[in-house]
Amino acid sequence: xxxxxxxxxxxxxxxxxxxxxxxxxxxxxxTTMFWYRQFPKQSLMLMATSNEGSKATYEQGVEKDKxxxxxxxxxxxxxxxxxxxxxxSSFYICSADTDRSYGYTFGSGTRLTVV
Amino acid sequence: DQQVKQxxxxxxxxxxxxxxxxxxxTNSMFDYFLWYKKYPAxxxxxxxxxSSIKDKNEDGRFTVFLNKSAKHLSLxxxxxxxxxxxVYFCAARLRNSGNTPLVFGKGTRLxxxx
Numbered sequence: 303x304x305x306x307x308x309x310x311x312x313x314x315x316x317x318x319x320x321x322x323x324x325x326x327x328x329x330x331x332x333t334t335m336f337w338y339r340q341f342p343k344q345s346l347m348l349m350a351t352s353n354e355g356s357k358a359t360y361e362q363g364v365e366k367d368k369x370x371x372x373x374x375x376x377x378x379x380x381x382x383x384x385x386x387x388x389x390x391s392s393f394y395i396c397s398a399d400t401d402r403s404y405g406y407t408f409g410s411g412t413r414l415t416v417v
Numbered sequence: 418d419q420q421v422k423q424x425x426x427x428x429x430x431x432x433x434x435x436x437x438x439x440x441x442x443t444n445s446m447f448d449y450f451l452w453y454k455k456y457p458a459x460x461x462x463x464x465x466x467x468s469s470i471k472d473k474n475e476d477g478r479f480t481v482f483l484n485k486s487a488k489h490l491s492l493x494x495x496x497x498x499x500x501x502x503x504v505y506f507c508a509a510r511l512r513n514s515g516n517t518p519l520v521f522g523k524g525t526r527l528x529x530x531x
């Protein structure tokens with residue numbers, strides 16, 4: 303139980319285009335989801351906290367206009383990378399607190415490559 | 418300032434022996450600690466956790482020890498198996514005041530050699 307489904311698992315896009323990444327909680331309601339980014343051989347860095355029905359809270363240094371987060375329902379949060387640049391190439395992962403003994407569940411991640 | 422530190426970027430262990438992965442933290446307000454296992458291009462998978470009110474939690478081959486006075490925790494895997502080879506992240510959560518994100522260490526790459 304407590305599955306978070308993340309799509310797509312990988313995407314290649316051209317510079318200047320936008321890419322949307324979806325995270326769905328399949329068997330629980332997630333009022334809050336977290337979006338992380340991981341660079342090669344680095345830790346998972348929190349980008350923003352996504353709250354259902356309200357604006358996301360962004361970490362310092364994360365551009366709100368570039369990384370648009372929408373959490374319109376209790377089971378879906380989306381991250382849109384707008385006007386993508388090669389430096390946005392990274393591994394993006396979402397997470398939700400399941401309120402269960404195993405704590406936070408992560409999506410399978412999205413590998414974004416901007417060419 | 419990194420609040421969760423995993424000072425060993427990598428560790429190699431022979432199959433059948435014990436793997437010990439270490440993690441230090443600086444924030445005394447953390448109340449819950451978790452270990453995640455991660456393969457390349459996949460999301461982290463929950464392994465084991467421990468509340469700050471405990472000093473040990475065991476689940477099969479995995480045991481997590483917490484030393485609050487030293488702000489240190491460790492993950493023991495015994496016996497180690499080749500399938501345990503992955504990156505292990507230590508994570509911590511601030512004392513609950515609503516939904517709070519996890520703070521991660523940089524990870525330790527474990528290689529179990531057959």
